[in-house]
């Protein structure tokens with residue numbers, strides 16, 4: 001599979017009608033027993049927070065593990081919300097897991113087909129000291145949710161040669177990165193560069209040595225790691241390949257990651 005060569009200095013691929021994708025997401029969520037919440041951001045702008053609690057066999061049963069998935073924080077990365085829609089429609093989640101899903105954190109950016117929000121802010125650099133109304137609303141919503149056992153943030157990268165993943169796993173728990181990359185490799189090229197986005201990479205996996213305090217512009221994943229979780233993955237689909245391939249790569253990575261994680265949960269806990 002070859003790169004399309006379409007993205008020169010930015011994303012020049014397909015765009016999506018975000019309102020229609022989100023209404024599909026909400027319809028699928030409601031059909032499959034999710035609770036849907038509209039998180040107000042400002043006039044004519046809101047985010048969706050979708051949640052589904054696992055069925056408890058008895059009130060004394062131990063709490064279900066919690067998984068949080070988000071996407072659509074960059075308005076020029078359509079594969080993320082499309083993957084969220086497909087995951088909701090297919091409804092093939094691991095049994096006994098509580099789920100949280102934000103299918104689009106930057107709807108205004110999608111309307112403009114650009115990375116930033118309407119004010120030109122990169123929302124994925126806002127999580128230490130947020131000024132963007134989207135990020136403030138999202139953080140306030142996150143603070144009302146319990147902590148998560150696993151977080152997955154779905155993105156695209158217009159420059160990359162293939163799929164890759166960032167892992168934040170400070171406790172050295174069994175890694176989901178390899179199972180995700182292995183499964184995605186069956187359907188989408190993997191970026192095997194030694195360096196991706198200026199960070200050392202190996203086999204499509206970046207394990208940044210991070211002290212969030214050392215970085216002033218926090219992405220969502222730093223907020224999650226500091227405040228909500230001890231295990232976080234950022235999945236990056238390559239935008240210079242056909243949209244169907246990128247959506248399949250994100251869906252497959254989520255499914256492979258969740259599958260491995262639920263099988264190894266006893267180890268991971």
Ligand SMILES: [Zn+2]
Pocket residue numbers: 073074077155156
């Ligand atoms: Zn992104």
